[in-house]
Amino acid sequence: MTVRELVGKYAVSSYSAYLLLVMIGLALPLVITDDFYNRIIILTFFYIMFSTSWNLLAYSGQASLGHAAFLGIGGFASTILIINGVTPVLAVCSGALAASLVGLFLGIICVRLKEWFLGLVTFGFAIIMAAVVNELSVFIEAMNGLLIAVGLSGNMDPHMLGGSLGIYSPDIVSRAQYYYLFFFAMVGTILASHLVIRSKIGFAFAAIRENQAEAGMMGVDITRYKLIAFMISTFMAGFAGALFAPYNYFINPEIFSIHNSFMPIIMTISGGIGTIGGPIIGALVINLLWEQMGLWGMSIDRLLILGVILVLEILFLPKGLMPLIKKITDKVAGTTSRDMPL
C-alpha cells in the first residue's frame, strides 16, 4: 500500500469528524450568547493554536520549554504596531514574523545541540525576555502592566481605560466578530500544521525525531528541517500572541511567564504529543478544567493540580487521551485504528 492510499483511506473517518467539528464551531455563537463563556471559548481557541504550534516543534523532536517567549514577542510586536497606527492585519502578520525571526535565531544556536540544550536555552530565554521587556518598558510607553486600550479594530476603547484585567464587554457584533476571527485563525493553524505534517517536510521531521543519525544518512538535511520546524512553530506561536494581546486589551511582561510556557506542554501531553488532534483535545480539556477550577475559587491549588496531572501523565499516560478518542472515533466510523497521527 502506498503512502497516498494509506493516507486517503485513513483520512475518510478523520476528515468527516473534523468537518463535523467545524460545523459545530461555526454554529456555536448562535447558542452561546453569554460574554463569559464566549471569552472562555476564545481562550480555548487561543490555547489550541498555541499548543498546535508547540506540538509541531515537538513533532520534529525539539521541545521548547519557553514557548511563551514567541507568544510574547508576537503580542508585543503587534500591540506596539497597532498603537502606532499600523493596520491591524499588517500588525498581526508582523508580530508573527518577528516571533519567527527570533525563533530562527534561537534555532540556529541550538540546532546542533542535544535536547537538554534546547530546553535550557528556550526556558531561560523566556525568563530573560521578561526581564528585558520589563527594562525596555521604560522607553516604550503604555507597557509594564499598563492597560493597552487598542483592540484589533485599531480604535481606542474609552470604556476600557480604567477597566480591570482583560474583562470587557463590547457589543454583540464585536463579540461574534472576535469569535469568528479566533475560530478561523485556529482552523487555519490546525490546517497548516496538518499540511506540514503530511508533507515531505513532516516526514523529514518524524525521521529526525525518531533517529537523527539515520535520517541524516538517508539524506535528510537535519539542520535545514530543524530550522524549518522552528520557524513554522514560532510563527504560529507569534501569530497566536499577536491576535490575543489586542483581543485581551492588555499585555505586560507576565506574558513571558513560565506558566505560559508550560500550558502548551501540559495541554499537548494531555491530548497526545505528536498528533494533530492531541493539542486540540488537550487544550480543550485542560483549559476548561483550568477555568472551572478558577470558578471554584482555586488559585494556587489549580497550579498544583496541573503539576500533579503532568507528572501522572508522564508516568502512566504518556500517549495522552488521543488513543482513547481514536478508539471511539474508529468505532463510530467503522474503521480500524492505525498508527497515524489523527
Added chain:
Amino acid sequence: MAEITTLLQIFIWGLTAGCIYVLMAVGLNMIFGVMKVVNFAHGEIMMLGAFASFGLYYYTGLNPYFLMLFSMVIIGIFGVIIERFGFRKVLGTGKLNEIFLSLGLIYILQNAAVKLWTDDIRKINSPYSSMTLDLGVLNITYDRIIAIAFTALILICLYLFLTRTDVGRALRATSQNHEAAMLMGVNVNHMYMLSFGIGAALAAAAGTVHAILSPFNPYMGTIPGIMAFTVIIIGGLGSIPGAIIAGLMLGLVQNFTIFYFGGAWKEAVAFVLLIIVLVIRPTGIFGEEH
C-alpha cells in the same frame, strides 16, 4: 571611574552570588554526569532547602550554619525519593519525558510550598548579620565570608569523597560508562539515587546561603535555577571544574553588570554570555563531545 573600594565590594558580592551558582551547578552536573538527566526543578529543590533551614531555625533557634547540615541531609533524602519514584520510572523512555517530569515537579514543589507556607517574604537571621570584617579600605560582612568558606569546604569534601572513597570511585565510573560500571559490580541504581541525593543536598546548601544573605519566598528558586543551567552550559555539561569556574564568573559578571547598567540587565547578561559560549564553543569551556 569607580573607586577601587567599590570595585572590590562588587567583587565580593559577585563571588558570593557565584558561590550559590557553583553549589547549584555542581549538584546539577553530578546528577547529569551519573544519570544523564537534566533536573529542571533544581531551583525548586534549592527553595525547599531554604525552607528546611528556615523551619529548623524557627523551631530550634540554633545557629543557621549548623542547621544547614541537617537541612542538607533532609533535602538529600528528599532528592533520593524524587529519583526513586519519579525519574527512575521514566529513565530510558526518551529525553523529553525526563524534561517534562521535572517541569511537573516545578509546578508541584513551588505551589505546594506556597500552599504550606504562603508566599510571604522571609529571612533567616544569622547571628553574624551585624558583624563585618574591617579591612581598612572595605568592610565585608561575616556572612559573605562564611558563605564563601562553606562553599569551598563543601567542594573540598565532595572532591575527597569522589576521589578517595570506593563509593566515590563507583560514582565516577558510572558517569563514565554505565555498562562497564555495571559489569564491575557497581549497583547503578544506587549510584543514581546517591547522585540525586548529593545534588539535592548541594542545592539545599545553596538555598540556605541564599536565605541567610537575602529574603526569600517559594518563588526564589526559579532564577537561580535558570542561572545554574546557564552555568553548566557555559562550563560544559557534566564538568565539575567547569561549573565552578563558570559559576564564579557568572556571579562576577552579573554583579558588575548591575553596577554599570542596572539590576534589570543581570539576567540578560547571563543569556548573552550563554549565547556567545554556545556559538564559539558549543560544548562549553570544559565540556567534552557528548
